[in-house]
Amino acid sequence: MDTWEYLSFRLYWDANLEKWVRGDDKTKTGSVTAILNPLGGQGWELVALNIEYQEKGNVVGERGNMIVASWETTAYRAVFKRKR
Numbered sequence: 119m120d121t122w123e124y125l126s127f128r129l130y131w132d133a134n135l136e137k138w139v140r141g142d143d144k145t146k147t148g149s150v151t152a153i154l155n156p157l158g159g160q161g162w163e164l165v166a167l168n169i170e171y172q173e174k175g176n177v178v179g180e181r182g183n184m185i186v187a188s189w190e191t192t193a194y195r196a197v198f199k200r201k202r
Contacts, residue, residue, distance in 0.1 A: 124197065125197070163200060
């Protein structure tokens, strides 16, 4: 039977740096792809990338008495697994 190990971390947007930051290792910054790609080379498989936090962005219009706004995702939860 296969056994697995798991890795989970928060990936968040740092507005001061204007980069994405890996929450468990703040030295890893850049684009989402640049942060996640090296893990594939270490045998990690991405099994989930879920929105962890969103902020209301700009108002983009109105429908009757409703205001329609855009949403900006500022944090994700990344979950990986790999065989032991």
